[in-house]
Amino acid sequence: RVTIGVLALQGSFREHMALLSKIEGVTAVEVRTKEELAGVAGLVIPGGESTTMAHIAERWGLIPELQAFAKQGRPIWGTCAGMIFLAERAEGQKKGGQSLLGGLDVCVSRNFFGAQVNSFEAQLPAPAELRSLGGAGTFRAVFIRAPAVVEVGGGVEVLAEYELTEAEAQKAGGRARVAVAVRGGPLLATAFHPELTSDLRWHQLFVEMVRREAAQRQQQQDEAERQ
Ligand code: GLN
DSSP states (O other), X not given: OEEEEEEOSSSSHHHHHHHHHTXXXXXXXXXXXXXXXXXXXXXXXOOSOHHHHHHHHHHTTOHHHHXXXXXXXXXXXXXXXXXXHHEEEEESSOOTTTTSSOOEEEEEXXXXXXXXXXXXXXXXXXXXXXXXXXXXXXXXXXESSOOEEEEEOTTOEEEEEEEOOHHHHHHTTTOOEEEEEEEETTEEEESSOGGGSXXXXXXXHHHHHHHHHHHHHHHHHHHHHHO
16 A cells, blocks of 8 residues: 655645545545654645645744655645645745745746636646546646746656636737646646546546655665665
8 A cells, every 4th residue: 555645734635635545555644744744655735825834834843844755755746836835936926835845847927827716627638647547538627826837947747738818828928828737756746626626537647656656765775675
């Protein structure tokens, strides 16, 4: 079995717990303390409000622990506010916990699509990683005051893009699309909320990343012990 944590300080952590619990071989745990973090092989940072979440993490003394977890190369998946935590850079609005963890070589724009009232859903083409898990060729993406990735560094793959409407494009200085799902090494980030849909595939994709990393880690340990 693999144990996956969901940072449970604020935001949509219950929804992530519910979806992860549906995947065979996964034990999902809520993470609020250093001890809980130490017991997980991968971590989901949910959507919510990144500034608030950062403040709570700080107050609970979790920031150095989260940074150490990331530094070890453990897989982390940030959705929405969680994406902001993982981004190396942010543009536009105030920082909102950005670079709290960093490590993902992208620039995000917070609240890219506007205010809460501009929350929306879109049916987007599923990347090969998702299609290989079966199901539809598209997936439902729920955007709630979502960030967008406006610059992608080397070594970061774009898994999903969103084509801007004419009005959005105009506001964004004429760009045609933004990245809304990216992966760089052990870090996965999505601007939308797969935990608010019944499509398990993004969660399955992350579980695969965690399993692979855990197996590699085990192998390295075994080798070190043999020497
Ligand atoms: N706009 C929020 C922020 O900047 C993120 C919204 C979300 O996670 N649904 O933190």
